[in-house]
Amino acid sequence: MSVNTSPDGPSPTTPGKRRRRSAAEAKQLVLATAAARLKAQGLEGLNLTGVADQAGISHATIIHHFGSSEGMRKELIRFMTRELLGDVLVALQRDDSPATLCEELFAAIADNGHAQLLAWTAVENRASFADPILANQDLFRGVIERVAMRLYRHGQNNGPAAELPSASAKELKQARMIVLLVATTALGLGIAGKPLTALLELDADVEREFPSWLAEQIGLER
Amino acid sequence: MSVNTSPDGPSPTTPGKRRRRSAAEAKQLVLATAAARLKAQGLEGLNLTGVADQAGISHATIIHHFGSSEGMRKELIRFMTRELLGDVLVALQRDDSPATLCEELFAAIADNGHAQLLAWTAVENRASFADPILANQDLFRGVIERVAMRLYRHGQNNGPAAELPSASAKELKQARMIVLLVATTALGLGIAGKPLTALLELDADVEREFPSWLAEQIGLER
DNA sequence: CTGCTTACTGACTTGAATGTCAATATAGCC
DNA sequence: GGCTATATTGACATTCAAGTCAGTAAGCAG
Numbered sequence: 001m002s003v004n005t006s007p008d009g010p011s012p013t014t015p016g017k018r019r020r021r022s023a024a025e026a027k028q029l030v031l032a033t034a035a036a037r038l039k040a041q042g043l044e045g046l047n048l049t050g051v052a053d054q055a056g057i058s059h060a061t062i063i064h065h066f067g068s069s070e071g072m073r074k075e076l077i078r079f080m081t082r083e084l085l086g087d088v089l090v091a092l093q094r095d096d097s098p099a100t101l102c103e104e105l106f107a108a109i110a111d112n113g114h115a116q117l118l119a120w121t122a123v124e125n126r127a128s129f130a131d132p133i134l135a136n137q138d139l140f141r142g143v144i145e146r147v148a149m150r151l152y153r154h155g156q157n158n159g160p161a162a163e164l165p166s167a168s169a170k171e172l173k174q175a176r177m178i179v180l181l182v183a184t185t186a187l188g189l190g191i192a193g194k195p196l197t198a199l200l201e202l203d204a205d206v207e208r209e210f211p212s213w214l215a216e217q218i219g220l221e222r
Numbered sequence: 223m224s225v226n227t228s229p230d231g232p233s234p235t236t237p238g239k240r241r242r243r244s245a246a247e248a249k250q251l252v253l254a255t256a257a258a259r260l261k262a263q264g265l266e267g268l269n270l271t272g273v274a275d276q277a278g279i280s281h282a283t284i285i286h287h288f289g290s291s292e293g294m295r296k297e298l299i300r301f302m303t304r305e306l307l308g309d310v311l312v313a314l315q316r317d318d319s320p321a322t323l324c325e326e327l328f329a330a331i332a333d334n335g336h337a338q339l340l341a342w343t344a345v346e347n348r349a350s351f352a353d354p355i356l357a358n359q360d361l362f363r364g365v366i367e368r369v370a371m372r373l374y375r376h377g378q379n380n381g382p383a384a385e386l387p388s389a390s391a392k393e394l395k396q397a398r399m400i401v402l403l404v405a406t407t408a409l410g411l412g413i414a415g416k417p418l419t420a421l422l423e424l425d426a427d428v429e430r431e432f433p434s435w436l437a438e439q440i441g442l443e444r
Numbered sequence: 445c446t447g448c449t450t451a452c453t454g455a456c457t458t459g460a461a462t463g464t465c466a467a468t469a470t471a472g473c474c
Numbered sequence: 475g476g477c478t479a480t481a482t483t484g485a486c487a488t489t490c491a492a493g494t495c496a497g498t499a500a501g502c503a504g
Contacts, residue, residue, distance in 0.1 A: 020451055020500045042347035058453050119341035122413040125264035140421050176422045184410030191344040199362050200398045217440050242470045242481055280483050
């Protein structure tokens with residue numbers, strides 16, 4: 001008895017079928033949906049009922065998996081942060097020139113709503129939102145160091161490699177400053193690229209040209 | 223009758239004294255309070271009761287002057303936008319070198335929560351939030367054009383001024399690209415400067431050095 | 445098949461934020 | 475002094491997101 005089709009109306013609401021996922025699958029579904037909504041609708045897209053409806057589940061299910069609304073948002077930050085780091089790592093795998101690497105870093109930061117993610121953390125002053133990023137701090141630092149060295153190779157691998165002690169303090173700082181420049185620029189462009197180019201009366205595709213233009217300005221070799 | 227001191231309890235709540243401001247004064251008070259709260263507490267500081275309490279008025283008064291909560295936020299954007307433009311104009315008044323102007327632009331964008339303002343508009347996808355900025359579009363463009371010319375003077379006023387037609391299309395674009403670079407970098411630094419420098423293991427005061435470093439990198443003259 | 449774990453859900457409660465409204469008081473004006 | 479326009483307010487009403495809870499059902503193990 002209690003057949004799925006429920007011949008006799010068991011209640012005003014038909015129970016309907018349920019899809020039962022593993023906990024990991026469910027969380028993945030929620031986070032992917034939330035990321036899409038953040039990108040499409042901004043912060044207001046991150047309410048429980050909105051995400052739940054779009055994911056085809058009930059909002060109580062999200063609370064079940066993440067504990068609370070804030071729990072979901074924290075995990076979303078962690079999720080997107082890892083995504084961003086993954087993109088950077090992929091770019092590092094390729095053995096591209098510094099200029100090309102610069103362009104790929106731009107893409108990783110400005111695309112896929114990652115800049116929006118960082119903008120979000122900037123307007124949310126709750127300290128707890130820094131935690132998911134701090135948790136990946138070591139991972140970040142390793143990646144950043146590699147990026148810094150790769151971007152800064154220009155001017156070094158022209159001369160004999162043995163001449164310099166692997167990296168003097170001054171050079172290390174210069175390398176990091178360049179990474180800081182690329183990161184902040186990409187972030188700013190990802191957040192306000194469209195209105196800024198419009199105000200400057202620049203073509204819309206300047207946003208695409210910009211990374212290579214910047215690479216040229218600061219003398220990254222191709 | 224109905225004396226202020228209310229000798230006989232007229233009601234469970236004592237009416238209390240009221241301060242009556244002009245409409246302009248009241249709006250100014252609300253906007254200044256809201257701007258301070260945005261800077262200190264992020265977006266969550268912009269609720270009616272919070273702003274009203276801190277300003278020492280009732281939340282109904284805010285609705286009376288701005289029509290709605292969203293009305294207040296729109297006017298706040300306009301208010302802060304004008305503030306930002308004012309700072310830029312002040313910097314333009316001084317007859318500083320391009321490098322110094324660059325540093326002052328950084329200060330105007332990164333300080334006083336203006337970067338946070340732009341981050342906010344980036345995570346709010348409501349088109350209506352672009353309106354207050356678009357309303358000032360002409361003002362913006364005039365200022366930007368002046369900034370572009372000032373920043374781009376390097377390399378031009380070395381040679382004879384008459385040699386070039388006031389600005390070729392190519393030079394105009396280059397000038398605007400430089401403005402775009404400075405603006406996006408300042409924005410990114412204002413939003414994520416602290417965590418980024420921390421991740422890069424750079425000193426905290428790098429944020430202050432950065433504008434002049436950038437000016438040097440792209441060859442702005444002092 | 446039986447039973448257990450737990451993903452999942454609808455219905456409810458709670459609380460905060462927004463907005464409405466009628467009443468009140470205050471500054472400026474005659 | 476008295477009058478008027480309107481800034482100001484407390485006390486509602488309304489809406490919506492967040493969270494609780496008891497109950498349901500889907501997969502898995504035995």
